[in-house]
Each structure stands twice: as C-alpha cells, then as structure tokens.
Amino acid sequence: MSPRKTAAEARTTRERIVSHSAAIASVEGLQGLTIGRLAADLGMSKAGVLGHFGTKQALQLAALDGAAAVFTRLVWEPAADARAGLERLNAVCEAWITYLEREREAFPGGCLFTTASIEFDARGGPVHDEVARLFRMWCRRLTEDVRIAVNNGELPENADPEQIVFELVGVYMAFNQAIQLFADPEAPNRMRRAIRRLLAA
Amino acid sequence: MSPRKTAAEARTTRERIVSHSAAIASVEGLQGLTIGRLAADLGMSKAGVLGHFGTKQALQLAALDGAAAVFTRLVWEPAADARAGLERLNAVCEAWITYLEREREAFPGGCLFTTASIEFDARGGPVHDEVARLFRMWCRRLTEDVRIAVNNGELPENADPEQIVFELVGVYMAFNQAIQLFADPEAPNRMRRAIRRLLAA
DNA sequence: CCTACCGATCGGTAGG
DNA sequence: CCTACCGATCGGTAGG
Numbered sequence: 001m002s003p004r005k006t007a008a009e010a011r012t013t014r015e016r017i018v019s020h021s022a023a024i025a026s027v028e029g030l031q032g033l034t035i036g037r038l039a040a041d042l043g044m045s046k047a048g049v050l051g052h053f054g055t056k057q058a059l060q061l062a063a064l065d066g067a068a069a070v071f072t073r074l075v076w077e078p079a080a081d082a083r084a085g086l087e088r089l090n091a092v093c094e095a096w097i098t099y100l101e102r103e104r105e106a107f108p109g110g111c112l113f114t115t116a117s118i119e120f121d122a123r124g125g126p127v128h129d130e131v132a133r134l135f136r137m138w139c140r141r142l143t144e145d146v147r148i149a150v151n152n153g154e155l156p157e158n159a160d161p162e163q164i165v166f167e168l169v170g171v172y173m174a175f176n177q178a179i180q181l182f183a184d185p186e187a188p189n190r191m192r193r194a195i196r197r198l199l200a201a
Numbered sequence: 202m203s204p205r206k207t208a209a210e211a212r213t214t215r216e217r218i219v220s221h222s223a224a225i226a227s228v229e230g231l232q233g234l235t236i237g238r239l240a241a242d243l244g245m246s247k248a249g250v251l252g253h254f255g256t257k258q259a260l261q262l263a264a265l266d267g268a269a270a271v272f273t274r275l276v277w278e279p280a281a282d283a284r285a286g287l288e289r290l291n292a293v294c295e296a297w298i299t300y301l302e303r304e305r306e307a308f309p310g311g312c313l314f315t316t317a318s319i320e321f322d323a324r325g326g327p328v329h330d331e332v333a334r335l336f337r338m339w340c341r342r343l344t345e346d347v348r349i350a351v352n353n354g355e356l357p358e359n360a361d362p363e364q365i366v367f368e369l370v371g372v373y374m375a376f377n378q379a380i381q382l383f384a385d386p387e388a389p390n391r392m393r394r395a396i397r398r399l400l401a402a
Numbered sequence: 403c404c405t406a407c408c409g410a411t412c413g414g415t416a417g418g
Numbered sequence: 419c420c421t422a423c424c425g426a427t428c429g430g431t432a433g434g
Binding site for chain 1: 421422
Binding site: 026027028029031032108109110114115117118119120121122123131132135136160162163166167169170171172173174175176177178180181182190193194197 | 227228229230232233309310311315316318319320321322323324332333336337361363364367368370371372373374375376377378379381382383391394395398
C-alpha cells in the first residue's frame with residue numbers, strides 16, 4: 001500500500017530499523033532479534049524491513065555498526081578533547097559510566113557489545129569477526145593511551161599496558177553486570193574505585 | 202519403539218540430557234538451546250526429551266543447576282581444603298583457571314553462568330532469577346573469605362570486601378573473554394597477575 | 403520413550 | 419514498501 005519512497009526517506013527508515021534493532025538486540029541478543037518482531041514494532045511488513053538488508057546476518061551487522069557509531073559519539077568523542085594519556089583514560093572511563101547508566105533508552109539491555117561478544121564468542125562467521133574486530137580496535141586505542149601515560153610518568157615505568165587494558169575491560173563488564181543483573185545503585189562508585197586503583201601512579 | 206525404562210535408566214537419560222543441554226547452551230545460549238537439536242544429538246524424539254522436564258523453561262533451569270553442580274565440584278570442592286581467607290581465595294581463583302581452560306569439553310562455549318547472566322540480565326522470569334541467585338550466592342561466599350582474610354591481616358585493614366569481589370568477578374569475565382573471543386594464550390597469566398594485584402597485602 | 407500431530411513463528415522469496 | 423506465499427523449525431500435546 002505504501003508507495004515507493006525517495007532515497008532520503010528510505011535512508012531514514014533504514015536508520016529507524018538499525019536503531020531499533022540495536023535496542024532489541026541489547027535485550028534479546030543478536031540471535032533473539034527477529035524480523036517479525038522488528039516489523040511489528042515499526043508498523044512495517046517483514047519484507048519491507050528485510051529489503052534494506054537482504055539477510056538477517058546483514059541486519060545483525062548493521063545493528064552492530066549502528067551501535068558502534070553511537071558508542072563512538074557518546075564515549076570516544078567526548079573524551080577526544082582531553083589530554084592524551086591518563087587524563088583521556090579517565091575521561092573515557094567516566095564516559096562509560098554515562099553511556100551505561102543514562103543511555104538505557106537506547107540500549108535497555110545494557111552494552112550491546114558485551115552481550116554480542118559473549119553471544120558469539122564460541123561461533124565462527126562474520127558477526128563473530130565483527131564483534132572481535134570492534135573490541136580489538138577499542139582495546140588498541142586504550143592500550144595506546146596507557147602507553148602514553150607511562151611515557152608521561154603518569155603511570156609506573158614498569159606498568160604493562162596490555163595487562164591494564166585487560167583489567168579495565170573486566171571492570172567495565174563487572175559494571176555492566178552490576179547495573180543490569182543486580183540493579184546495584186553503588187555500581188558507578190564501585191566502577192570509579194576500581195578504575196582509580198587501576199590507574200594509580 | 203523404545204520400551205519404557207526403569208527409574209534408574211530414566212535418571213541416567215535425564216542426566217545425559219542435562220549435561221548435553223549445558224554444553225549446547227554454553228555455545229548457543231539458553232534461548233538458543235532447542236529441544237529438536239537436543240533430541241537429534243542424543244538420538245531421541247523431541248517428546249522423549251521434553252517428557253523429563255515438561256517445558257523448555259524447566260529444561261533451562263535444569264541445565265543451569267546441572268552446570269552449577271559441575272562448577273561446585275570443580276571449583277569450590279578442590280578449594281575446600283585450603284585455609285579460610287587469602288589461601289582459599291587464591292585456591293578458588295586457580296580453580297577458575299582450570300575450570301575455564303581445561304573443561305572446554307564440558308562447556309565448549311565457556312562459562313555458562315557468564316553467558317546466561319548476560320543473556321537474561323534484562324529479562325524477568327525464573328531463569329533470570331536463578332542466574333542472579335547463583336551469582337549472588339558465589340559472591341557472598343567470596344566476600345566472606347575476603348572478610349576473613351582482612352581479619353587475619355592478610356589484606357589491608359581498610360579493604361572493602363564487596364569492592365574486591367566486584368573486581369574479582371570482572372577479572373573472571375575478562376578472562377572468559379580472553380579465552381573465548383580472542384583465544385589468547387596469555388589469558389591465564391593475565392588473570393593470575395590481576396588476581397595478585399587485587400589480593401596483595 | 404515413541405509416533406503423529408498442532409498452531410505459531412522463523413528467515414526468506416516472488417511479484418508488483 | 420506491500421501482499422502473499424514458501425519450507426523449515428519452534429515449543430508443546432495426545433495417545434499409546
């Protein structure tokens with residue numbers, strides 16, 4: 001019934017689908033995301049939804065990359081002004097808290113990357129590869145700032161940057177769990193204390 | 202075709218189903234676990250499988266509790282001989298490594314509780330409640346040993362037991378990810394270093 | 403524990 | 419972007 005749309009309208013529709021896909025997937029997982037549910041929520045037909053992507057796997061990848069764009073905007077960009085090294089590391093960690101605590105409208109199920117990384121950690125395929133790629137990219141970015149902090153003398157000379165990033169990621173996942181599974185109001189403070197210990201000179 | 206079995210045989214069959222359910226769920230999640238797949242793998246009919254549990258949800262709960270029994274046997278029991286406090290905490294952490302590194306036949310997809318806690322962290326219902334209950338129970342146990350370690354003078358007087366357990370859980374999840382998503386051979390050493398820092402006097 | 407079935411939903415396609 | 423449809427699979431039931 002709906003007539004064909006212009007390219008601009010189609011782009012808007014695609015963005016709505018991607019954004020809502022990320023929201024659903026944060027709760028149900030990328031496998032639990034279904035085209036029928038998506039179509040019903042958005043008041044579209046299944047074929048209308050799937051037409052933008054072709055396959056469910058392409059939709060999963062689009063949801064992942066849409067969420068990555070939000071993550072970049074809410075976490076990396078606000079910290080971009082901070083001085084490279086310890087200051088920027090602290091800014092990124094604070095942005096994590098804001099991202100997980102306040103953006104629960106966008107991702108009601110918590111961090112989609114944490115969810116997806118666990119969901120696909122024992123499977124092969126393009127979705128697994130993309131999740132791993134994103135995580136690796138962010139870890140490299142953090143490692144680089146830890147290295148700079150060491151060179152600046154803001155962290156001990158003998159600090160192991162990859163070890164510190166390993167532990168930072170752990171703190172992030174513990175924080176996600178404290179918020180999502182336990183609804184612990186102390187979660188942000190626990191997170192900050194852990195980061196302070198980890199990034200202490 | 203198969204005649205009705207004795208109660209003992211039925212129990213054995215049930216255990217086979219539970220054990221294989223936990224293995225599948227560690228990879229596919231507890232939602233991704235399906236009765237059809239289970240029946241095919243075990244050479245049974247779907248009705249034969251489901252008859253032992255009644256509903257898929259009951260099967261999910263049985264898989265969770267079966268895995269909890271394995272976890273108790275492989276993690277808590279080996280550490281039970283250690284002295285309460287710091288010594289037992291270290292024994293439990295070493296058992297985590299053995300559990301995740303070597304028991305990949307039992308749980309090819311890594312720790313089922315980590316998987317399930319993320320899968321159900323934004324949903325209600327009995328499975329969510331059971332996962333949260335298990336996690337809380339284990340965290341309480343760890344917190345108690347941290348408290349004992351503080352009283353023994355093995356940890357600083359001003360150490361916050363709940364904070365340390367929060368960070369311990371984070372290290373455990375980072376370790377699970379390093380093994381599963383990144384297949385990092387350095388994962389056990391990273392884990393040990395993180396624990397050493399965390400449980401240092 | 404099996405066969406035989408149920409309605410619902412899955413991802414996806416044809417054609418407009 | 420829609421309607422109309424496909425085969426496959428889902429969880430679950432009846433009856434033996």
